[in-house]
Amino acid sequence: MIIPKKVSRPTKAEEEKILELEEAKKKFVPTVALPTKGKKIPELLRGFRDILPDEQPYWDFFRDTARSLAESYGFERIELPILEKEELFIRTVGKQTDIVEKEIYTFEDKGGDKVILRPEMTASAARAYINHGMLNLPQPVKLWYMGPTFRYDRPQAGRYRQFNQFGLEAFGSNEPIIDAQIIVATFYLLKSLGIETTTRINSIGTPDSRLAYKTELAAYYRTKKNQICEDCKRRLLKNPLRLLDCKAEECQVVKEGAPQILDWLDEDSKNHFMRVLEFLDEAGVPYTLDPHLVRGLDYYNRTVFEIWAVSDEGERAQNALGGGGRYDGLVELLGGREGTPGCGVALGLERVVMAMKELKIQPPVKKIDVFFAQLGDSARRVGLRIFEDFRQSGISVREAFGKGSLKTQLENANKLEVPFTLILGQKEVLDGTIIVRDMESGAQEIVDAGKIVQIMKKKLEIIKSLDNKG
RNA sequence: GCGGUCAUAGCUCAAUGGUAGAGCACCGGGUUGUGGUCCCGGCCACACGGGUUCAAUUCCCGUUGAUCGCCCCA
Numbered sequence: 001m002i003i004p005k006k007v008s009r010p011t012k013a014e015e016e017k018i019l020e021l022e023e024a025k026k027k028f029v030p031t032v033a034l035p036t037k038g039k040k041i042p043e044l045l046r047g048f049r050d051i052l053p054d055e056q057p058y059w060d061f062f063r064d065t066a067r068s069l070a071e072s073y074g075f076e077r078i079e080l081p082i083l084e085k086e087e088l089f090i091r092t093v094g095k096q097t098d099i100v101e102k103e104i105y106t107f108e109d110k111g112g113d114k115v116i117l118r119p120e121m122t123a124s125a126a127r128a129y130i131n132h133g134m135l136n137l138p139q140p141v142k143l144w145y146m147g148p149t150f151r152y153d154r155p156q157a158g159r160y161r162q163f164n165q166f167g168l169e170a171f172g173s174n175e176p177i178i179d180a181q182i183i184v185a186t187f188y189l190l191k192s193l194g195i196e197t198t199t200r201i202n203s204i205g206t207p208d209s210r211l212a213y214k215t216e217l218a219a220y221y222r223t224k225k226n227q228i229c230e231d232c233k234r235r236l237l238k239n240p241l242r243l244l245d246c247k248a249e250e251c252q253v254v255k256e257g258a259p260q261i262l263d264w265l266d267e268d269s270k271n272h273f274m275r276v277l278e279f280l281d282e283a284g285v286p287y288t289l290d291p292h293l294v295r296g297l298d299y300y301n302r303t304v305f306e307i308w309a310v311s312d313e314g315e316r317a318q319n320a321l322g323g324g325g326r327y328d329g330l331v332e333l334l335g336g337r338e339g340t341p342g343c344g345v346a347l348g349l350e351r352v353v354m355a356m357k358e359l360k361i362q363p364p365v366k367k368i369d370v371f372f373a374q375l376g377d378s379a380r381r382v383g384l385r386i387f388e389d390f391r392q393s394g395i396s397v398r399e400a401f402g403k404g405s406l407k408t409q410l411e412n413a414n415k416l417e418v419p420f421t422l423i424l425g426q427k428e429v430l431d432g433t434i435i436v437r438d439m440e441s442g443a444q445e446i447v448d449a450g451k452i453v454q455i456m457k458k459k460l461e462i463i464k465s466l467d468n469k470g
Numbered sequence: 471g472c473g474g475u476c477a478u479a480g481c482u483c484a485a486u487g488g489u490a491g492a493g494c495a496c497c498g499g500g501u502u503g504u505g506g507u508c509c510c511g512g513c514c515a516c517a518c519g520g521g522u523u524c525a526a527u528u529c530c531c532g533u534u535g536a537u538c539g540c541c542c543c544a
Binding site: 159307444 | 471472503506534535536537538539540541542543544
């Protein structure tokens with residue numbers, strides 16, 4: 001026997017009535033959006049994300065490590081505006097680059113200025129160097145920065161439209177040791193976080209030699225046009241330097257016979273590069289020579305490099321953690337003193353955090369010392385003051401004033417893995433006492449509420465000294 | 471900007487052409503004020519829009535988003 005299941009669905013007439021009602025609602029309550037059948041939930045912009053509390057330990061770990069490391073290498077913090085004049089980046093990053101051609105957020109502000117959400121920070125740093133006459137400071141001027149940057153790119157793992165960069169910049173010295181120091185500092189920064197890296201490095205010489213090489217390379221590839229893949233045919237027209245990056249099998253033979261950029265370097269650049277490598281050898285920092293490495297920003301010259309995580313599973317990492325190089329023409333290009341050299345690196349923080357997670361690196365967690373549990377309003381009132389006493393004496397304390405039952409509060413305390421919970425009820429308030437519960441053993445003692453901070457201080461010290469021994 | 475894959479609770483995953491289940495998480499309870507285990511209950515979802523159909527979470531199309539590759543980069 002087949003029993004058709006009854007499906008309730010409004011009839012035409014009913015449907016019309018519903019529509020009518022909804023229209024009426026709109027008219028009567030014009031300021032309030034009424035939830036209808038399709039709930040409208042606010043959505044994030046594509047490529048943007050929230051960094052939630054549970055991810056913050058990774059970020060704190062990075063921030064703390066980066067700050068102390070940068071400063072121990074003599075870099076000083078600079079904060080740069082998020083919005084800059086569009087022109088700044090078109091001139092420096094390069095009009096033809098993908099970053100400027102398709103990835104920048106630009107708009108006109110109310111005053112009619114063409115502004116841009118910064119796609120990177122090196123240009124801003126150079127601008128600041130000029131604006132504030134930093135050429136009068138002892139050179140090199142070494143700066144570090146951290147903050148959000150924006151590129152309107154297609155989002156992917158480790159690639160967002162708003163992402164955070166950390167960077168080091170050194171202006172005013174063309175010594176190869178500066179290039180090396182920046183690479184070394186970056187290496188040790190990531191190492192301190194538990195990420196082993198290797199640096200792919202190359203030299204692209206001066207703009208002139210680079211151009212000459214590019215022409216030569218294109219000429220070579222043009223003679224082999226029928227042996228290369230479709231992608232490469234496109235690259236040949238658009239960005240010949242990228243030809244050397246091709247992974248297609250049919251292109252490998254052609255690639256091997258291609259001219260090498262190192263052969264086209266001028267003597268000074270070649271020398272400079274050799275000395276950078278010598279310094280890296282001396283520092284014991286691993287690197288791989290990568291004659292195919294080119295960078296997409298116009299301002300680079302001589303040394304260019306990328307930082308890659310070394311992973312056990314071979315080449316799983318798709319993205320470099322960071323990159324950088326020398327930009328000797330940048331300051332002058334922006335109208336600063338002729339011949340002011342510079343060199344820097346930038347790390348993509350989302351990528352660093354991603355690497356930490358993949359490598360299962362545990363960031364240090366800030367431990368809570370004491371949980372304060374309360375029962376009833378009088379206990380809460382006293383609790384507020386006790387909480388403040390603890391906070392001011394540097395003991396980290398957590399509470400759950402919003403909770404009523406002791407059971408729930410102890411559950412919270414348990415999840416936080418605190419060593420001690422303080423329990424304050426009606427009775428204790430009247431007696432001027434407070435219960436101290438050892439969460440591991442469950443042992444409790446009743447102590448004088450007036451001395452609670454000193455008592456807990458002692459107990460915590462004992463625990464800490466035991467931890468250090470064990 | 472181009473191509474492939476995908477979209478079910480806060481998370482991880484089921485099932486189904488007849489409007490959906492679990493585990494974890496969250497909230498509450500297992501008699502008076504005691505956690506880590508256990509038991510009970512509650513909350514919460516078919517991304518959005520359209521089409522085919524008596525009926526769509528399921529099939530088709532579009533949108534949005536994620537993901538992988540290209541491009542590029544951090």
